[in-house]
Amino acid sequence: MKVGNRLLAGALVVDLLACVYWVFHESGTLTTILDPNALHALVIQLGAWRPAAIIGLMVSVWTPSSRQRAKSMAPAH
Incomplete structure (x- = not known):
């Protein structure tokens, strides 16, 4: 694999992770995951x-x- 392709693949992975973080942050999922009380309530509801x-x-x-x-x-x- 050429160096340019590896850099492009690495940049795409970083972009994908940033997009996932942004979606979790905007949807409130990140807040729920990081708050133990909210996470406990969510698991109980399942x-x-x-x-x-x-x-x-x-x-x-x-x-x-x-x-x-x-x-x-x-x-x-």
């Missing part, structure tokens, strides 16, 4: 879909850096 929503949130938030923090906070064996 009823039967609640387990799938919780799993989806855990998978989307469980990044390598959070795994490292979890390991450092775990009790020693």
Whole structure:
């Protein structure tokens, strides 16, 4: 892959992420996701879909850096 194509692909990814952020910000979704009380209320409203929503949130938030923090906070064996 040529350097120009890689730069274009990188710029497109950054633009896509910026667009997703903007849509989440404008729609209020970002505020809901970042507010624990609002997120809790939303999950409670889901009823039967609640387990799938919780799993989806855990998978989307469980990044390598959070795994490292979890390991450092775990009790020693």
